[in-house]
Amino acid sequence: MHQPRKIRVAHVDHTVVSGGAEIALARLINSEPGWEPYLFVPRGSDRAEMLARANFMDVVETGPQQKPGLASAGLRGAFRFSGALARHALALTLSRRFRSVDIVHANSTRAALYSVFAAKLSRKPLVVHLRDAVSSDSLGRIGYRAMTKLVLPAARGVVANSQYTLGTAREHVAAGVVARVIPSAVGLPRRAAPTHERPEVLTIGMVARVAEWKGQRLVLEAFARAFQAGSVRLSFVGGTELGGSDYLRTLRSLADNLGVSSRVDFLGQVPSGAVEALIDDLDICVQASIRPEPLGQNVLQYLARARPTVVADRGGPVEWIRDGHNGRTFRSGDVEDLARVLKELEPREQREALARGASQTPLPTLESVAAMHQDMYVECMRP
Known part of the structure; x- marks a missing residue:
């Protein structure tokens, strides 16, 4: 019997430095999820580090490395920032592997700022992963304007790590957008029962x-x-x-x-x-x-x-x-x-x-987090 093809997901990240977003994505992908994952990161990244954290995905290096701090810089920084985003969006769009995917998941705010253009040019639905509050304090003045005026209005889906984070984005999200709170998997085993605490705080x-x-x-x-x-x-x-x-x-x-x-x-x-x-x-x-x-x-x-x-x-x-x-x-x-x-x-x-x-606090398991992501990808692909 013919098996249906798995959804192909482009996970786009602006870096492979082991920050919280990158570690969370690596855990998710290494759980062997029900979709076919592709990781898109800038050229010149440490491929050995990527492969060590991405056993079950294809890693594609495309686009220039993103410099920090541009989203909060002045006018000159704004031009440099815009140019860097345009170059990266074009590189993604021209990638044969990117053109083969079904849906785009921007794993970070910075990645979303160029994924939105690549997704539009390729006519692919975009899921934006919010790990920071949508505010100028968190994103910088330029980053905040780009996120609220360009990215969120164009998103087919929004994933947030908490109700608080999602609440900061609500007014900027178009009606009918699939919006979900999906926390990151913990990444540590549960302690079945607490051990006796030490008599004194050390x-x-x-x-x-x-x-x-x-x-x-x-x-x-x-x-x-x-x-x-x-x-x-x-x-x-x-x-x-x-x-x-x-x-x-x-x-x-x-x-x-x-x-x-x-x-x-x-x-x-x-x-x-x-x-x-x-x-x-x-x-x-x-x-x-x-x-x-x-x-x-x-x-x-x-x-x-x-x-x-x-x-x-x-x-x-x-x-x-x-x-x-x-x-x-x-x-x-x-x-x-x-x-x-x-x-x-x-x-x-x-x-x-x-x-x-x-x-005794219920916590998200890696399997439940992966299932929530898959359900969201499927829903975002519906006409």
């Missing part, structure tokens, strides 16, 4: 890219207020974004000035296989973005490993954290409130209660 930690808006400074200041004396340590796990070395130096200097530098560890980017053990060793896990967090994978990973979790009270994380049940919330941007919550979690029984709640 380490507080945050797993996130080192960037000003992620709130490392806030966490550092709250830690210093809550644990000025004693042996409690603070660990920051995550690399800097491009151009973020100045911020890292600022954090190190601040730790010195606060008198806690001997108890603060900046671990940098760690292999994905090491994240589970690092999270398991944290007595309190923190998410502290100073603007509303769309939904980083860190919060779901904290829950998967049944760790006591503290999050800011705005954005996607509060869709998963119930204050006092499976985590704690604090007033976003408020150092004193975060310090208060951290101190309140010193007693073992407080942390054990949150760990139990975390272990």
Whole structure:
């Protein structure tokens, strides 16, 4: 009996550097989904790294590499930005492999800005994956205008990582567009039952890219207020974004000035296989973005490993954290409130209660996330 051909999906990304979007896509593709995936990335990318993360997809290098920062630059930057997008859109359109696909999935905001033109020229439906809030703070002035005036009105489908993220895009999405909230798969095994918490807090930690808006400074200041004396340590796990070395130096200097530098560890980017053990060793896990967090994978990973979790009270994380049940919330941007919550979690029984709640929190599996993506691709291809 003749088997129907699988849907061919072009997954377009502007980079293969191991950021959250790229890691999430690699997990999705390596689950052997029910579609035929093709990954389109800029020329000159590290092919060995791509293939290590993409066992089940064809990798196609096309178009120029995208330089960071252009979306928020001035007039000269705007012209350079537009030119780079046009060159990449043309390269995609001329790619024989791209012309053979059925639907286009833009895996990042930057990728969406040129995928929209390639999809229009090739007459293919476009699915835009929103991992950042649709705002000028998140996307830059030029990026925001391009997303709201060009990309979202042309999209056949919109995937968002949280209800919060989708809400920032609603007014810019045309009527009848397929819009779904699909979180990223956790990428870590569930801890079936929480282990007994340590009698005392030894380490507080945050797993996130080192960037000003992620709130490392806030966490550092709250830690210093809550644990000025004693042996409690603070660990920051995550690399800097491009151009973020100045911020890292600022954090190190601040730790010195606060008198806690001997108890603060900046671990940098760690292999994905090491994240589970690092999270398991944290007595309190923190998410502290100073603007509303769309939904980083860190919060779901904290829950998967049944760790006591503290999050800011705005954005996607509060869709998963119930204050006092499976985590704690604090007033976003408020150092004193975060310090208060951290101190309140010193007693073992407080942390054990949150760990139990975390272990009972339903989380998306890789299979369910893949199924939601496939259903969306099918729906977006309907006339």
